[in-house]
Amino acid sequence: MSNIAARLINWQEQHGRHHLPWQGTHDPYAIWLSEIMLQQTQVGTVIPYYQRFLRYFPDIPSLSQAPLDDILSLWSGLGYYSRARHLYQAACIIVRDYHGTFPKERELIQQLPGIGRSTAAAIMVFAYGHRSAILDGNVKRVFSRYFGIDGYPGKKKVQDQLWLKAEESLPNGNSKKCHQVYTQALMDLGATICTRHRPQCHDCPLRSDCVAFKEKRTDQLPTAKPRVSLPKKETIFLILLKQKKILLEKRPDTGIWGGLWCLPEIHLEEDIGAYCTQHFKTEVRPLFNFPPLNHTFTHFKLRIHPRLLRITSQIDTQQEGKIWIEPDEALDKAIPTPVRKLIKQYVHSDNSINNTESV
Ligand code: SF4
Structure with missing residues (x-):
C-alpha cells in the first residue's frame, strides 16, 4: 500500500466523517445524487436537499418519470440547475438503455450527462468497491499542496499531473473497504483539515512530508485561477x-x-x-x-x-x-x-x- 494511503486510511478511521447520510449505502443512485449535489455546494446545505430528494424520488425509475419542473423545484435554492437537468436526462438514459439499472463500468457511467471522470470514479468506489482515483476540487487542493504542484489546477497540464499522482497514490490490493475508506479519507481531509483557508496542518496525517507545509507555501498552493476581466x-x-x-x-x-x-x-x-x-x-x-x-x-x-x-x-x-x-x-x-x-x-x-x- 502506498505510504500516503496507509496514513490516510488510519486517519479516516479515527478522525474522518462517519455519519453523513450518503455513507453506508452502496446504492449507486444515492451515491451519484450525493456526488452531484456536493459538486458546488457545502455538505451542511446538501443534507436536507439530499434527504428530501430521495423521499420524492427514491430510485432511478421514479426520477425518470417525474416532470422536470418538479425536479427543478426540489432543487430550488441549491443553484446550478444544470446539475438537476443532467440528473434527469441521465435517469432517462439509464431506464432506456440499461433497464433502470445503474451501469457498473466506469466508461459507461462517464458517458452519462453531468458525470465527469472523478464523479464516475467516486460512484465506482462507493457503490462497487472499485479501485479508482478521484480528483474533485478538495482532492486537487490536497495533492497540489502535498506534492507541491504549481500551476492552476484548471489547466490541462496541471490536471494531468494531479491525475497521475491520484492514480499513483491509490492503495494496492482488492479490498473494497480499503478503497472506500481511502477515498472517503481524501474527501474528509480536504473538507475538514486541508481547507482552502488556514489548513489545520498540525492535525494532518500527511504533515511530515507535505511540500507545501515544509516550504510554508500552503497559502500559495494550489495556484489561484488567473484573473480575467469578464464582459x-x-x-x-x-x-x-x-x-x-x-x-x-x-x-x-x-x-x-x-x-x-x-x-x-x-x-x-x-x-x-x-x-x-x-x-x-x-x-x-x-x-x-x-x-x-x-x-x-x-x-x-x-x-x-x-x-x-x-x-x-x-x-x-x-x-x-x-x-x-x-x-x-x-x-x-x-x-x-x-x-x-x-x-x-x-x-x-x-x-x-x-x-x-x-x-
Ligand atoms: S500538511 Fe497541511 S497543507 Fe499539507 S496536506 Fe496536510 S493540511 Fe494540507
Whole structure:
C-alpha cells in the first residue's frame, strides 16, 4: 500500500466523517445524487436537499418519470440547475438503455450527462468497491499542496499531473473497504483539515512530508485561477404586480437559466410601457426602482435593474409559460438566485409599496 494511503486510511478511521447520510449505502443512485449535489455546494446545505430528494424520488425509475419542473423545484435554492437537468436526462438514459439499472463500468457511467471522470470514479468506489482515483476540487487542493504542484489546477497540464499522482497514490490490493475508506479519507481531509483557508496542518496525517507545509507555501498552493476581466451586460427585470401576485415566466429550455422561472426580462433601452402593452396586453404604472443587483456567471457579469410596476388593466392570467403567483410561493419554484434575492427584497420592502392600490 502506498505510504500516503496507509496514513490516510488510519486517519479516516479515527478522525474522518462517519455519519453523513450518503455513507453506508452502496446504492449507486444515492451515491451519484450525493456526488452531484456536493459538486458546488457545502455538505451542511446538501443534507436536507439530499434527504428530501430521495423521499420524492427514491430510485432511478421514479426520477425518470417525474416532470422536470418538479425536479427543478426540489432543487430550488441549491443553484446550478444544470446539475438537476443532467440528473434527469441521465435517469432517462439509464431506464432506456440499461433497464433502470445503474451501469457498473466506469466508461459507461462517464458517458452519462453531468458525470465527469472523478464523479464516475467516486460512484465506482462507493457503490462497487472499485479501485479508482478521484480528483474533485478538495482532492486537487490536497495533492497540489502535498506534492507541491504549481500551476492552476484548471489547466490541462496541471490536471494531468494531479491525475497521475491520484492514480499513483491509490492503495494496492482488492479490498473494497480499503478503497472506500481511502477515498472517503481524501474527501474528509480536504473538507475538514486541508481547507482552502488556514489548513489545520498540525492535525494532518500527511504533515511530515507535505511540500507545501515544509516550504510554508500552503497559502500559495494550489495556484489561484488567473484573473480575467469578464464582459459586462445590463438588463431590466420587471416585478409586475397584479393585486398581491407577481408574474413569473418560464425560460426556454436552453440558454442561461434554461427551464427556470424568471421575472420578465427586457433590454435596457426598451420602453417598459410599450413592452408590457405588446407582451402582456396591459398598461402599467411604475411604483419603484430597486437598486441594481450584480450577478456573476462563469463567462460574464450581469447588472440587473429591477423595476416594480403595477398592471392597470384586466388581463388574461392563463397564458402558457406564465404564472401569477404569491411571492412566498414563488420562492418554492425553480428560480435563479438573483430572482430569489429580488423577490425576497420585494417581500421585505416598505409596506407602502405593497399596499398601493390594486386593480
Ligand atoms: S500538511 Fe497541511 S497543507 Fe499539507 S496536506 Fe496536510 S493540511 Fe494540507
